[in-house]
Amino acid sequence: MSTKDIILKVENISKQYRLGQVGTGTLSHDLNRWWHQVRGKEDPYLKVGEVNNRNIKGNSDYVWALQDITFEVEKGEVLGIIGKNGAGKSTLLKILSKVTSPTTGSIKSRGRIASLLEVGTGFNPELTGRENIYLNGAILGMTKKEIASKLDEIIEFSGCERYIDTPVKRYSSGMTVRLAFAVAAFLEPEILVVDEVLAVGDAEFQKKAIGKMQDISRGEGRTVLFVSHNMAAVKSLCTKGVVLEYGKVVFSGDIDDAIDEYFRNADQTASREWQKENAPGCDFLKLLKVNVFASGQEVSLNHSISDDIKIEFTYEILKEDQLFTHGFNLFNSHNIHIFSSHDKNSETLTTPLKKGIHKKTITIPGNFLAEGGYTCSFAIMRYNPFHVEFQQRDIVAFNVIDEVSTNTVRGNYSGHFPGVIRPQLNWE
Template sequence: MNSEVILNVEKVGKQYRLGLVGTGTISHDLNRWWSRLRGKEDPYLKVGEANDRSDKGRSSYVWALKDISFNVKRGEVLGIIGKNGAGKSTLLKILSRVTSPTVGSIKTKGRIASLLEVGTGFHPEMTGRENIYLNGAILGMTKAEIAMKIDEIVDFSGCLRYIDTPVKRYSSGMKVRLAFAVAAHLEPDILIVDEVLAVGDAEFQKKAIGKMKDISNSDGRTVLFVSHDMNAILKLTTKVVLLEHGTVKNIGSPKEIIDEYIIGETQAKSSRIWAQGQELGNSYAKLKSISVTNSQNEFNFNFDLTEKIKINIEYLDTNTDYTNTAIIHIIDEKDVVLFASNEFDNPDWKSFHKNNESVIKASCTIPGSFLAEGRYRILVAIGNYNPNMIHVKIDNALTFRVIDKPDYEKDRIQVGGKWPGLIRPILQWDIENSTSL
């Protein structure tokens, strides 16, 4: 293993048998034993399907992880992202030695501290102080080493008042605070943190992310971080692994992998039309078509940042009880909703809805010089308010991209790289030259 590499994962796989507690039956165990005795491969490793939780499948075996390979250097912060069920937590449990891989090898250097679930490794009958010493001992630290750190741990956790109270009386947030403080301050070589930080409040999450930055930058220790918060992944990590159905889909820079994860493999969709009888919706409203067009009413995907972007929604309105409205959300690459809008912005909105069956064609225009460079997706919905009812909603209905074309350099001064900020307005500047002779 390279001297810089502190963690090397090579062709790791984890197989489970569905519907049973344990790994199989006596007959399967005998078959495995007989294969090993003859020096043959485990016969059940040849079967099994990818871990797609939405598919019923045809095999009783499933690969929760398959052929996972990557390495992490000392001082790196590795982000691991993917949808629920992609295998993130299973991978961390294997790395933490909570469970063993079915195939493959993992080589590490140094101590590993894990924060996988709320209260993991804590004894509920012991006090917070006693659990700090217990966790330190598990990590291989002496009592004197732990005593030197204990005041710092308690202060960081914010649990001073309850530190001599049994942990079973802690809230889930307090358990996470104390568990993270212990894991981060007892100087492991590799710190593994699962999504549990989401249980803490915003102030603690900010402290925790700052601490993880410090231990990687200042102390040269390694962090493996799993989160669904793409902003936290972008700010903290130096490299990201994207898991899909238990396999590594891609490894790369945080921005590159987050873009791929958020947008997915969705093709550029400038328009969608539903045939008669196949419209999406219910008895109150049905979507007929949606599209993104330019100022010439042409379907478009790439827009210069000075261009207007027009979003068109056509739907069948059959709501005789309440007045429907078309709704859009504009969502950026980091999964942040930049803004929402609906037909209310038109003062004559209500007059177009006659409370009988009619086809509504609604369109809105995002002005030029408003959105920053980047890729965006549009949520489209039809609903009514008072009461709040959504009749049809498509989360990833359409996509488009805003770019800064080089041929506009004569009008705008180009700055190296992407401009900061979520929007890119051209604001009015008043300039005077009062040079005196």
């Protein structure tokens, strides 16, 4: 990769905050920093601080929101920045957008950067939509003539034509996002930075915005940095991915691998058990235990692609004379719904179970699922009329691991095998 293709280069970016205070918080700390700076010494407070883990009580007043972030973005690339809440995604985008400065490190970019970080960012609520378009264009360094040439397209795309001469303070959050995105996309920045803000818009606008970002990157050769918890949107839009955890980069590479790494960091378990008092369920049934079994009947998180996978649900019936059936849903690591299964011939549809502990097992055949991570949901339903009594998402997880073998559909082919399922079909 030649350096002339690099439009954004982030080198060793770190950001430190002092908890509960603005700046260093004390005069003594300020003086200490100043004295070290006068003598050409390193800031003494760069050596202290803890990782940004909100789940534990720290011992330091300093916290590193970001630590040693390094990556490069090529022209025309769509980079997905993903991670759990508190991983440092928004802080990183604010630094890239020059809203705040890094504590250490440097950023080198070519061209204008337009950002959508929060609803209404960069908009003056007292100005009309039209006036805010000109204001944002001027901030991006565009002439009035350039902005005017794009004005009709921006208004049409935003769908706010009726309110374009109304002060933005009277806009809904959805209208504000629509107009802000249209301004950022049509005023032709070299780099477009989009935070989770698109989640505020409705489904129609999200689809429209993602299509526009695809046009920006593929058709116009501009660069997009995209942050979202919607992995389907990330997968459809992005080509590369960076995964953040506690302010550090834990993965950088292909977007599919990045999404897998993101879900791999989640709490995965092949066995889950609840006490009766806090077990999920409904008024007549409580789900007590779920296990994922490998072919040898041991609980296992990892399974060979050619082996059957058995999932056993243990529940307790609290009331008799209840007619119901069972449901199962399977999702892959990109949160794509692979399939649903209803226990349509269940004996519980016609014969009530007695009070006590009961089990139900389903089997997913080998050579059916593609390689990757999966999560399951369990539901209790009634028919005539259809009604879901309760559904529990993400109760257990498992991984399907591929191998080069003549016993699988892969055969001796060792390259990337696309698709969400991989059934062994008969060829005649």
